[in-house]
Amino acid sequence: MELKDVSRLFDVLYYQKENYPQKDALVAKINGEWIPTSTEEYLEKANNTSKGLLKLGIKQGDKIAMISNNRPEWCMMDIGIAQIGAINVPIYPTISEADYKYIFNHAEVKLCFVSDEELLQKVTHIKNEVPTLEGVYTFNEIKGAQHWSEVTELGKSGNQEDVEKLKSEVKAEDLATIIYTSGTTGVPKGVMLSHQNIVVNSLSSMERLPVDSTAKSLSFLPVCHIYERMLLYLYMVTGVSIYFAESMETIGDNLREVKPQVFSAVPRLLEKVYDKIVAKGSDLTGIKKTLFFWALELGQKFEPYGANGGWYEFQLKIARKLIFSKWKEALGGEVLAVASGSAALQPRLARVFLAAGIPVMEGYGLTETSPVISVNEDLNRGTMIGTVGRIISNVEVKIADDGEILTKGPCVMMGYYKNQELTDQVIDKDGYFHTGDIGKFVGPKNDFLKITDRKKEIFKTSGGKYIAPQIMENKFKESRFIEQIMVVGEGKKHPAALIVPAFEFLQDWCKIKGYQCGSNQEMIENEKVISRIQQEVDEYNKAFGSWEQIKKFELIDHVWGIDTGELTPTLKLKRKAILAKYEHLMTKIYGE
Numbered sequence: 001m002e003l004k005d006v007s008r009l010f011d012v013l014y015y016q017k018e019n020y021p022q023k024d025a026l027v028a029k030i031n032g033e034w035i036p037t038s039t040e041e042y043l044e045k046a047n048n049t050s051k052g053l054l055k056l057g058i059k060q061g062d063k064i065a066m067i068s069n070n071r072p073e074w075c076m077m078d079i080g081i082a083q084i085g086a087i088n089v090p091i092y093p094t095i096s097e098a099d100y101k102y103i104f105n106h107a108e109v110k111l112c113f114v115s116d117e118e119l120l121q122k123v124t125h126i127k128n129e130v131p132t133l134e135g136v137y138t139f140n141e142i143k144g145a146q147h148w149s150e151v152t153e154l155g156k157s158g159n160q161e162d163v164e165k166l167k168s169e170v171k172a173e174d175l176a177t178i179i180y181t182s183g184t185t186g187v188p189k190g191v192m193l194s195h196q197n198i199v200v201n202s203l204s205s206m207e208r209l210p211v212d213s214t215a216k217s218l219s220f221l222p223v224c225h226i227y228e229r230m231l232l233y234l235y236m237v238t239g240v241s242i243y244f245a246e247s248m249e250t251i252g253d254n255l256r257e258v259k260p261q262v263f264s265a266v267p268r269l270l271e272k273v274y275d276k277i278v279a280k281g282s283d284l285t286g287i288k289k290t291l292f293f294w295a296l297e298l299g300q301k302f303e304p305y306g307a308n309g310g311w312y313e314f315q316l317k318i319a320r321k322l323i324f325s326k327w328k329e330a331l332g333g334e335v336l337a338v339a340s341g342s343a344a345l346q347p348r349l350a351r352v353f354l355a356a357g358i359p360v361m362e363g364y365g366l367t368e369t370s371p372v373i374s375v376n377e378d379l380n381r382g383t384m385i386g387t388v389g390r391i392i393s394n395v396e397v398k399i400a401d402d403g404e405i406l407t408k409g410p411c412v413m414m415g416y417y418k419n420q421e422l423t424d425q426v427i428d429k430d431g432y433f434h435t436g437d438i439g440k441f442v443g444p445k446n447d448f449l450k451i452t453d454r455k456k457e458i459f460k461t462s463g464g465k466y467i468a469p470q471i472m473e474n475k476f477k478e479s480r481f482i483e484q485i486m487v488v489g490e491g492k493k494h495p496a497a498l499i500v501p502a503f504e505f506l507q508d509w510c511k512i513k514g515y516q517c518g519s520n521q522e523m524i525e526n527e528k529v530i531s532r533i534q535q536e537v538d539e540y541n542k543a544f545g546s547w548e549q550i551k552k553f554e555l556i557d558h559v560w561g562i563d564t565g566e567l568t569p570t571l572k573l574k575r576k577a578i579l580a581k582y583e584h585l586m587t588k589i590y591g592e
Contacts, residue, residue, distance in 0.1 A: 001014060001015050001019070003203065006199060006203065007172040007195065008170050008171075008174075008195040008199065009078070009082045009198060009233065010046070010082045012237045013039070013042065013046065015236075016039050016239055017040070019239065020238070020239025021038070021039045021040065022038060022039045022239060022241055024241045025038055025041075025236070025242065027244065028071055028072050028243075029244075034243070034257070036241075037072050042075070042076060045076040046080045047083070047155070048080075048153075048156055049079075050081075050158075050166075051157075051159065052152055052155030052158065053080060053086065053111075053155075054084060054155075054162055054163070055154050055158055056134075056135070057134075058110060058111065060084065060085035061175075062087065062110045063108055063109045063110060063178070064088060064089065064109070064110060064112070065089045065091055065103075065104065065109045065113070066078070066113050066224070067090075067091045067114045067115070067122075068093070068113065068114060068115035068119075068224075069093070069116075069244075069247070070219045070222070070228070071139060075242075082170070082176060083166065084163060084166045084167075085174065087175055087176065089107050089109060089177065089178050089179075090177065090223065090224035090229070091103055092180075092562075092569040093115075093119055093224070094562040094563055095182065095188075095569060099180075100122060100123065101126040101129055103188055103190075104132075104133060105129075106180075106188075106190060106418065107180075107190060108132040109132060109133055111133075111134060112136045113139065114138055115140060116139075116140050116142075120136065123136050137150065137151060171195075172194065172195050173194050173195070174194060175192055175194055176194055178190045178191065178193075178417050179193065179226055181367050181569075181570075182569055189417075189419065190418065191226075191416060192413055192416065193370055193413055196410055197370040197411055197413060198230055198233060200370075200394050200409075200410040201230055201369075201371070201392075201411045202230055202237060205230070205234050207377075208361070208375050208392065209238060209262065210262075211238070211240060211336055212239070215240045215241070215261040215262060216259070216261060217235050217241065217242050217243065217262045218243050218244075218245055218251075218254060218255060218263040218332075219244050219245065219263070220248060220254075221264050221265070221266065221342075224569075225367075225569075226370060227365070227372075230370065230372065235262075240261075243258045255330070255331050256332055259332035260332055260334070260335065261334055261335060261336045261337070262338075262339070264339040265340050266341065267340060267343050267344065267349070268571055270338075270345065270353070270360065271346070274353075275480060275502065277330075278296070279505065279508065281293065291322055292323055294319070295324060296323075296352065298315055298316060298355065299324070299351060299356060300352055302316070302352070303385070304354065304381075304383045304384070304385070305381060316355060319355070320357055324357055328356065331358060335359070336359060337359050337361055338358060338360045338361065339375065340361065340362045340363065341362070341365065341371075341375075342570050342571065343571060344451065344470060344474050346474055346475075346477060346478055348478050350362060350385045354383070354385070359378050359383075361383070362375070362387075363375030363388055363389060364437075364449065368426070368435075369407055369411050369413070369433060370411040370412075372411075373395055373407055373449070374391045374392060374395075374397070375389045375390075375392065384443055384448040386450065387450045388448075388449050388450070388451055389448060390447050390448055390449070391449065394410055395408075395409045395411055396408040397449065399440060399441065400434075402438075403438040403455075404434055404435065404437070405435045405437045406435065407435060408431050408433065412427065412431070436454060436455050437451050438451070438452045438453045438454070438455055438458070452468060452470075453468040459489070459490035459491075460491070461489055461490075461494060461495065463547065467495050467548055469486070472495075472544065472548065472550075473485050475540055475543050475544075476499075476536075476537070476540045479536040479540060481502055481505065481506065481509075482499055482536060483500045484499070484500035484559065484560050485497050485498070485500070486575065486578055488579065492590050494547075494551040494552075495548060495549070495550055495551065496550060496551060496553060497552075497553040497554075498578065499533065499553050499555050500556045500558070501555060506523055506529065507523075509532070513528070520557040521557045524555035524556070530555065533555065534553075552589045554582070554585040554589060556582070560573070560578070566578050
């Protein structure tokens with residue numbers, strides 16, 4: 001089988017079997033031990049899944065929901081579903097029961113597979129309100145629940161010829177998955193992606209992956225996101241072994257145990273890693289502390305490809321040996337690429353990690369584009385800090401007159417499920433998808449894409465001045481005192497901000513200063529804390545014009561989250577929901 005023959009999702013596994021058969025295609029930690037699944041076993045389980053689903057009466061076009069953490073069973077199910085022309089509907093574990101009910105009914109889900117007891121309870125609560133739902137299975141062993149092994153066992157007595165026949169009928173342009181994105185407003189939208197959408201995106205991303213079939217990856221970003229899922233197919237087709245992290249809490253340990261060459265991350269995670277490193281540096285004393293902050297300051301001035309000159313590179317070599325080598329060890333010591341996506345990465349973070357020899361490569365895309373549109377790379381002078389890299393092959397991008405990024409090509413979705421009207425609003429008559437993001441091309445050859453804001457989020461003050469909140473928020477989050485921030489002020493006389501302080505860092509700061517800070521609520525009411533955050537706001541305001549500067553702010557006593565309603569499952573701010581929730585603070589700021 002040649003690469004040109006890979007056109008459907010399940011083809012990636014058959015391609016791996018023929019070209020890069022792995023002893024450790026999928027690896028999970030079970031009872032403290034890393035247990036590998038070979039390519040051969042993976043394929044066998046996927047085929048048994050296909051046959052088991054057929055015996056349960058699943059037909060081409062039937063929808064199967066998957067609500068699970070990242071694990072080998074997810075991948076086996078995914079291939080098993082795809083081979084028989086059924087549709088995988090992955091669902092975010094963290095959304096509300098009301099959203100579950102909406103998605104299950106909208107997609108007309110037939111079967112559902114969940115990972116654990118908590119998710120089983122959520123589905124059980126809505127089961128009777130979903131007339132199409134015929135069965136719920138679990139990946140974990142749960143008393144009284146149907147285990148997914150019942151499906152594979154059932155499949156062992158099935159006929160492989162039935163699977164082969166259905167496989168041959170699946171076309172590249174057929175629907176493969178429906179991914180519901182909550183967006184920042186309204187009910188979830190079902191993004192329809194074909195086999196071709198995702199496969200072309202995976203193959204086009206190969207040129208940016210600096211690893212080969214001897215490499216290991218660590219997977220921990222939710223596989224219900226198209227970003228991590230596309231990467232899994234990319235790893236499979238290149239023969240990269242996939243290790244699944246136990247949980248978000250164990251990532252540090254798992255990185256050191258697995259020593260991966262590649263993994264993906266979101267800026268929030270990289271910010272936390274950075275803050276922990278700096279906190280440890282602050283605890284040092286004497287010459288060690290001096291050296292640490294010298295290296296850090298040096299790193300914040302980093303430019304790729306030796307642009308800072310020989311003296312800088314000489315100092316950097318020393319900093320890497322004495323300080324930054326320990327950062328690399330904390331990530332396993334062998335990392336060749338960290339793919340960062342989902343939100344804007346602070347240029348300051350990109351500089352420091354790149355200076356440390358940790359190649360954090362920022363990319364850009366949307367669920368609707370399967371997802372990658374552009375990404376930085378280590379090769380071909382393909383890194384430009386503050387941008388999302390060059391456009392990948394098979395993707396076309398143009399900038400509209402109003403600055404909106406438009407994209408076209410085989411990676412653009414089929415449309416929104418059961419919503420032609422909304423589809424027509426975002427895909428124009430020439431086939432261009434309107435991303436809703438504002439951007440421009442920069443660099444010596446004008447071939448690096450830079451995102452400047454979300455079209456819908458730019459607002460005007462009452463004085464008629466435009467404010468681009470994302471750029472400002474990203475800048476203010478460089479402060480170690482600020483965890484989250486939302487810039488407000490549409491139609492008001494000046495911008496203001498709602499700020500969630502970095503409470504862990506603040507606790508340490510209070511201890512060092514000898515202040516009694518207590519609970520989060522007590523901290524945000526403490527005049528010393530308010531005054532210190534005011535200093536940070538004043539400092540970062542200097543980066544902006546007088547009309548853009550934050551004139552007032554209010555502090556929030558808890559970190560915004562998905563379950564508390566302030567963030568979407570991809571960690572974007574739900575601006576309308578936040579404004580509604582903190583209406584009293586807006587009144588306090590603007591006195592209206």
